[in-house]
Amino acid sequence: MLYGPIEWVAASCRLLSAIGDEFERTRPFDGLRIGTGIHLEPKTVALLLALQRGGADVISTGNLNTTQEEAIDHLTANGVQVIGKPTSDADEHDGDLRGVLATRPDLLLDNGGDLFARWLEEPYDGLIGGTEETTSGRGRLTPLREQLDLPILVINDSPLKQFGENFHAVGGSTLESLLRVTNRTVNGRRVTVFGYGSVGKGVAAYLRQGLAVVSVVELDPVLRLQALLDGFLVPEHAEGLRTADVVITGTGAPDVVTAADLPLLADDVILTNVGHFPWEIDVAGIRAAAAVVGEHPAGEGIATLVLDDGRRINVLTGGHMVNLAGPRPLGNTIESMDLGFALQARCLEAVAQRVVGKESCVVPVPRRIDEQVATAYIALHGRR
Numbered sequence: 519m520l521y522g523p524i525e526w527v528a529a530s531c532r533l534l535s536a537i538g539d540e541f542e543r544t545r546p547f548d549g550l551r552i553g554t555g556i557h558l559e560p561k562t563v564a565l566l567l568a569l570q571r572g573g574a575d576v577i578s579t580g581n582l583n584t585t586q587e588e589a590i591d592h593l594t595a596n597g598v599q600v601i602g603k604p605t606s607d608a609d610e611h612d613g614d615l616r617g618v619l620a621t622r623p624d625l626l627l628d629n630g631g632d633l634f635a636r637w638l639e640e641p642y643d644g645l646i647g648g649t650e651e652t653t654s655g656r657g658r659l660t661p662l663r664e665q666l667d668l669p670i671l672v673i674n675d676s677p678l679k680q681f682g683e684n685f686h687a688v689g690g691s692t693l694e695s696l697l698r699v700t701n702r703t704v705n706g707r708r709v710t711v712f713g714y715g716s717v718g719k720g721v722a723a724y725l726r727q728g729l730a731v732v733s734v735v736e737l738d739p740v741l742r743l744q745a746l747l748d749g750f751l752v753p754e755h756a757e758g759l760r761t762a763d764v765v766i767t768g769t770g771a772p773d774v775v776t777a778a779d780l781p782l783l784a785d786d787v788i789l790t791n792v793g794h795f796p797w798e799i800d801v802a803g804i805r806a807a808a809a810v811v812g813e814h815p816a817g818e819g820i821a822t823l824v825l826d827d828g829r830r831i832n833v834l835t836g837g838h839m840v841n842l843a844g845p846r847p848l849g850n851t852i853e854s855m856d857l858g859f860a861l862q863a864r865c866l867e868a869v870a871q872r873v874v875g876k877e878s879c880v881v882p883v884p885r886r887i888d889e890q891v892a893t894a895y896i897a898l899h900g901r902r
């Protein structure tokens with residue numbers, strides 16, 4: 519039998535595999551069509567095929583820029599209809615999303631509110647409800663609650679996602695990515711982490727476990743106190759930059775590090791970001807600064823800017839999320855994605871089976887499902 523990356527991921531998605539086995543018996547989606555527009559890569563393939571094993575007719579398109587051809591081939595070979603091809607053209611992507619809705623799915627597995635928002639433009643009868651993966655999608659759909667009037671469960675608001683992915687998986691993959699991209703040690707290096715939300719907390723904790731000396735810069739005084747009591751140094755912005763060998767931003771906010779900060783930075787400092795948007799480090803503004811007199815490509819994912827006083831500033835992966843860019847970008851662990859996708863499968867099951875109704879419009883994952891998935895994870899991974 520052919521065994522490649524898709525099979526490796528499928529074998530590592532132990533929760534989804536067990537849910538798929540159960541769904542084959544219980545068939546929660548018999549006669550129902552699930553429409554989705556998500557990153558099409560090996561981990562989402564495992565999710566879509568688990569839903570299919572539950573009787574769903576699955577119709578999918580990808581997201582902008584992220585669709586992998588092998589994922590499309592595998593899905594198509596297994597009876598999942600994929601609309602469109604990999605694209606970075608927003609109009610084409612819009613057409614693909616509308617193509618999914620034209621098949622009138624009974625359930626939507628949405629990402630960023632793209633499908634539910636378009637459904638509101640041209641509603642059709644029979645949509646039961648669905649799920650939304652992201653916090654940004656929650657923000658987009660919350661003001662539309664009255665019009666939507668459907669059960670929509672928001673996966674990212676689950677505590678399992680917050681600590682399983684944002685804290686542990688991003689923390690671990692950030693440490694791994696720093697080592698992989700730079701091939702330098704972090705032991706004994708002074709690392710300053712900007713932001714102490716779930717992501718910053720995980721990054722700070724994992725870098726400390728990696729034997730770096732970690733400081734945290736956080737605007738919110740309550741979180742700053744928490745960082746202090748967690749044993750981190752909590753300098754102000756300028757001091758945090760001045761003392762850093764490595765700077766990691768994970769705030770979600772724009773312009774955390776800009777050209778105005780260049781005078782503060784030590785020679786050979788590394789600047790890197792794990793926040794969603796590539797705007798936390800203003801790479802374009804820094805490149806354009808008068809003090810920058812040269813730039814060297816120092817390796818895949820590393821740009822070394824040279825300042826007029828001779829200092830070198832190393833920017834990783836152009837300011838894009840370091841765990842999802844650069845050489846061999848694997849993102850978060852398969853297990854952490856399996857956890858989130860198990861929540862997806864269980865939430866879609868609850869909506870399909872009418873266990874939740876339209877009073878649950880854009881709300882977090884029900885506690886019962888969090889407990890069910892947590893118990894299953896412990897049973898699969900926690901006992902030896």
Ligand SMILES: NC(=O)c1ccc[n+]([C@@H]2O[C@H](COP(=O)([O-])OP(=O)(O)OC[C@H]3O[C@@H](n4cnc5c(N)ncnc54)[C@H](O)[C@@H]3O)[C@@H](O)[C@H]2O)c1
Pocket residue numbers: 683684688712713714715716717718735736737738741768769770771773774792793794795839840841842850
């Ligand atoms: N790379 C990944 O795989 C991955 C995974 C999940 C989330 N994310 C992204 O990581 C980012 C952070 O996520 P989160 O859940 O921790 O968000 P959060 O909103 O809970 O925390 C962000 C923190 O940053 C602080 N902050 C804002 N501006 C700041 C500044 N200029 N200086 C210092 N602190 C500042 C805020 O006060 C807040 O406490 C988001 O953009 C999120 O989308 C990335």
